[in-house]
Amino acid sequence: GEEVAQTPKHLVRGEGQKAKLYCAPIKGHSYVFWYQQVLKNEFKFLISFQNENVFDETGMPKERFSAKCLPNSPCSLEIQATKLEDSAVYFCASSQFRSYTDTQYFGPGTRLTVL
Amino acid sequence: AQTVTQSQPEMSVQEAETVTLSCTYDTSESDYYLFWYKQPPSRQMILVIRQEAYKQQNATENRFSVNFQKAAKSFSLKISDSQLGDAAMYFCAYRRGGSGGGADGLTFGKGTHLIIQP
Numbered sequence: 001g002e003e004v005a006q007t008p009k010h011l012v013r014g015e016g017q018k019a020k021l022y023c024a025p026i027k028g029h030s031y032v033f034w035y036q037q038v039l040k041n042e043f044k045f046l047i048s049f050q051n052e053n054v055f056d057e058t059g060m061p062k063e064r065f066s067a068k069c070l071p072n073s074p075c076s077l078e079i080q081a082t083k084l085e086d087s088a089v090y091f092c093a094s095s096q097f098r099s100y101t102d103t104q105y106f107g108p109g110t111r112l113t114v115l
Numbered sequence: 116a117q118t119v120t121q122s123q124p125e126m127s128v129q130e131a132e133t134v135t136l137s138c139t140y141d142t143s144e145s146d147y148y149l150f151w152y153k154q155p156p157s158r159q160m161i162l163v164i165r166q167e168a169y170k171q172q173n174a175t176e177n178r179f180s181v182n183f184q185k186a187a188k189s190f191s192l193k194i195s196d197s198q199l200g201d202a203a204m205y206f207c208a209y210r211r212g213g214s215g216g217g218a219d220g221l222t223f224g225k226g227t228h229l230i231i232q233p
Contacts, residue, residue, distance in 0.1 A: 031218050037158075041204060045220025055218040089158055103150070104210075104221060106160035 002026060004107035006092050007074075012113045013082045021110045022074040023092030031055075032075050033093040033104060034067060043091075049075065082114045117142040119209050121224035128197050129232045135182075136192045136227045138207030146212035149183070149190045150221070155203040163205070166190065168212065194229075202231045 005024040013019045025032050034046040045059045049069040060067070064083075069075040079086055089111050093104040118141045128134035140149070151163040166174045166183050173181050178195045194201055208221040 033220055035220070041226045043206070043221070043223040045222070048218045048220055050218050056220060059220065091160065093160075103162055103165060105162070106152075109158050109160075111158075 004092055004094050004105055005074075006090075006107035006110050008110060009108070010111045010113070012115065014115055015084060016081050019079045019082050019086070019112055019114075021077045021090050021092075021112070023077070023094075023107060024074045025092070025094030026096075026105060029094035029096045029105075031095045031102075031104075032069050033095075034075075034077050035091045035093065037089045037091060037109070039088070046077070079112075082112075084114050087112060087114045117144070117147075117209055117211070117222050119207050119222050119224040121207055121227050123227045124225070125228040125230065127230040127232060128194075130197055130199060132197055133193060133195045134197055134229065136194075136205050136207075136229065138190045138192070138224055140188050140190065140207070140209050140222075142188070142209065142211070144211045148210045148212055149181075150208040150210070151179070151181070151190075151192045152206045152208060152223075153201075153203045154206060154226070160206075164192065197231050199231050199233060202229060204228050 007022045032049040036044045047057045047060050047067050048055045052069050064080045067077045089109040091109045092107045095102040095104045120139045147168045149166045153161045153163050164176045164179050180193045182191045204226045206226045207224040
């Protein structure tokens, strides 16, 4: 598609429950990124993929967060045993592998509320 | 590690006037890219303008232009003829260039809330 698609728009989980978010990048884009925007508006980079390969996961809290981008499937971000501080808007972005200049285009985000 | 600083949490401007949003950054890289993103209340992130560090000419996109001062590590956004639809959060962002930079995450500033007074 021509836009980054994210599902669901909203997700509510009780503390300790699992949350799974999905992202379909723009067709033809090889890079996928996940960001977390907390309520104070600050963005935190979580992880990037080049096709199905993890490129940079330095921002991921690995003990509870995991992510995948498998061929012919939406990318996913999964949070095991959610905590209150995981409440945030999670954005997926994609960019095209062509040169090093390509812009990241963002999806509409998934708002996760942990109660 | 690179940092991006937006020192103005909030700015207000009269409709049709001009406003400048500030952004400074710190990096040891010589090859990098800078971006301004707009985030309206819908939370959708919209690219406003981008600047390649190797280009001396300041980027412009219609009413939006930047003042890129590489030596000072400053990247301000000027919005001319402000419109009500420009009201939003504006984020300055940095990404390194070179091999591998394409898959780097963006480093964002904390944002500036722009209010347009009718």
